[in-house]
Amino acid sequence: MRRLKKMVVIGVAAALMLVTCAAAVVIGIDQRLIDFLGGGEQAQELLTPGAQPVDVTTEDNGASLHVTQVLMDRYTILILSDFTAPEGTVLDMAEDVNEDLLRGFSGMDGSLPSLLDSAGEPIDLGQGWSYYVNVLDDGAPLDNHLTLLSRMELSEGIQPDWDIQELSMPAVDLIRFDPEAEDIVTVYSGDWSCQFPVSWQDMGRSMEMNQVVGQVDDVNIAVTNIYLSPMTMQLQLERETPVPLHSPEAVGGVYARWISSLNVDGVTLTTKDGQTVPLTDMGNTGSNQELNCSFLLNEITDLAQLQTLTLRIGEGSVDIPLDGFADESVEP
Numbered sequence: 001m002r003r004l005k006k007m008v009v010i011g012v013a014a015a016l017m018l019v020t021c022a023a024a025v026v027i028g029i030d031q032r033l034i035d036f037l038g039g040g041e042q043a044q045e046l047l048t049p050g051a052q053p054v055d056v057t058t059e060d061n062g063a064s065l066h067v068t069q070v071l072m073d074r075y076t077i078l079i080l081s082d083f084t085a086p087e088g089t090v091l092d093m094a095e096d097v098n099e100d101l102l103r104g105f106s107g108m109d110g111s112l113p114s115l116l117d118s119a120g121e122p123i124d125l126g127q128g129w130s131y132y133v134n135v136l137d138d139g140a141p142l143d144n145h146l147t148l149l150s151r152m153e154l155s156e157g158i159q160p161d162w163d164i165q166e167l168s169m170p171a172v173d174l175i176r177f178d179p180e181a182e183d184i185v186t187v188y189s190g191d192w193s194c195q196f197p198v199s200w201q202d203m204g205r206s207m208e209m210n211q212v213v214g215q216v217d218d219v220n221i222a223v224t225n226i227y228l229s230p231m232t233m234q235l236q237l238e239r240e241t242p243v244p245l246h247s248p249e250a251v252g253g254v255y256a257r258w259i260s261s262l263n264v265d266g267v268t269l270t271t272k273d274g275q276t277v278p279l280t281d282m283g284n285t286g287s288n289q290e291l292n293c294s295f296l297l298n299e300i301t302d303l304a305q306l307q308t309l310t311l312r313i314g315e316g317s318v319d320i321p322l323d324g325f326a327d328e329s330v331e332p
Helices: 031-036 043-048 248-259
Strands: 007-009 050-058 065-074 076-084 103-105 112-116 129-136 145-154 166-169 172-178 183-191 194-197 207-218 218-228 232-239 266-269 279-286 290-297 306-313 316-321
Touching: 007 065, 031 043, 031 076, 031 129, 031 145, 043 050, 043 065, 050 183, 065 194, 076 166, 103 129, 112 183, 218 306, 232 266, 232 279, 248 279, 266 290
Parallel strands: none
Antiparallel strands: 007 050, 050 065, 065 076, 076 145, 103 172, 112 166, 129 145, 166 194, 172 183, 207 218, 207 316, 218 232, 232 290, 266 306, 279 290, 306 316
């Protein structure tokens, strides 16, 4: 196929991109994002503070990538886009396979989005991160169109002193992992990398504390920070004493038990009307003394309606009241 000259078209109204007040601009949240996040009666209202309208298209090798929306809270960055190849092209990304296959653009490091400052330089994250690309089901897994949702998780979150002005999104060669070949295959070649203005307003709340919630190997484990947005929850845990990494005890599994001490089975989020908010475990990251546990709320939830967070570690079980949580400071 003849390779076409790369072209970038940016069609974002400046008044929409310079969002200074959530109430000043009405932003419609794409229904595909709402469906991915589990829906909810107040989804549009609750997600608007973290939403960014985008209208950026990059074209290469006859195909186009159209970025339409960015949704961010303190720990999660979601980028929604549409990839369209020429008519008759089969973009086999194994959409109908439920396995957690690697899909997206080539090279995990090479395709990591970057937050840019006012000088156009990447902001040093200085923390652990994870990056995924979900191919959303559009009902036609073998046609020439894909709905892509890029998802970036930050272990320590966006910092309030970051001068966030733009987001850079590398997108070279559409790829997926082929389980039969046990190798990465290129679905469509090209370069659709782009960057566009973004601003950040945290739509979540955090609460600092120091409450023992259980024990692992007879060592007290405390929760030190709870962060909740309408779509995610992040819990920070701390061991009373560090895991002795170079000791026989650590080799025997102490570190593994500590890192896996809290998962979705040990967390219950309850609303004031007695309903349980379903959660998806997004994984843990940590050190020999601190642990960050990430969860996706499977239903977009109003923080003002939350009642109790129950944590179970080891033999312990603690109920943490969330009354007034929505009024807590947003400072990390």
